[in-house]
Amino acid sequence: MAKKGPRGLIAFVCTICKSQNYINQKNKTNVPDKLALMKYCRHCRKHTPHKESTKLK
Numbered sequence: 001m002a003k004k005g006p007r008g009l010i011a012f013v014c015t016i017c018k019s020q021n022y023i024n025q026k027n028k029t030n031v032p033d034k035l036a037l038m039k040y041c042r043h044c045r046k047h048t049p050h051k052e053s054t055k056l057k
């Protein structure tokens with residue numbers, strides 16, 4: 001069993017093409033809000049808004 005802790009794995013999903021481009025970790029205790037960042041999407045081939053998703057593919 002994996003160690004349980006406040007740090008959860010999250011994915012960043014492109015809001016344009018819905019592809020999961022980045023995987024990150026965050027402390028859900030300190031950062032309860034959903035993150036949204038501008039990141040490069042290689043499918044769109046430009047910077048697009050990426051939304052946090054807890055579903056990892």
Ligand SMILES: [Zn+2]
Nearest residue numbers: 014017041044
């Ligand atoms: Zn995209």
